[in-house]
Amino acid sequence: MDNQQLFGSSYVDTSFFAANGTAQRESQPKARRRRRRAARCGGGDGNGGEMDEGGDPKKRRLTDEQAEMLELSFREERKLETGRKVYLAAELGLDPKQVAVWFQNRRARHKSKTLEQEFARLKHAHDADILHKCHLENELLRLKEKLRATEEEVQRLRSAAGCHGASADGGDSAGAVSVCGGSPGSFFSTGTCQQHPGFSGADVLRPDDDLMMCVPEWFFA
DNA sequence: TTGTGTTTTACGACCTCC
């Protein structure tokens, strides 16, 4: 069937068909499924309202051609105004209501897929943030350890110089390394990085990432 | 062949816009 004939120039431009053709389906399994069904049923009859033995209109899957043309039309414009609905229904031998329902369901599928992709993107970004936070925490620990060593060295030099009253700060230097066990805002308890169970930082790691202290506790569970 | 999970079609309820 000629695409120009089917949709009319006001609905679909020819460059779209040229670019997409009929091969650009969302997934191969879907195509395979339709092929198998077509083989079983002896191909589509072009009638979406086939009756069962009792004469009741049963749920009928659209033929490959019908689905394909609706898909092309959907990609062109996701909303369905009355004129286009009636036109498509007439050209595809469907009830206008069927066309409307198909578009409703197609929009729902599209939205669902979009949300899925957006979720994956946000999760990836979140994982990267968690990893970055881990590195910052590790760096903080290193710096505090360095500070503690420096303060110990100062203390030692003062002692060596006979400056016994120098510890006016109450000997608080030991508190400098208490971050591991007691820092209120710390993410760490025993030097490991506590992650959410769903953390999947592996996909954002780089070869030079220092993971010395960044092992989630659940890893050892 | 059958049980089960997934996809597709269809519908009703409710909302928004003209």
Next chain:
DNA sequence: GGAGGTCGTAAAACACAA
């Protein structure tokens, strides 16, 4: 008020592993 939208859901159609 009617047309068409989303959302939630039922059920048929289908794929596939056991």
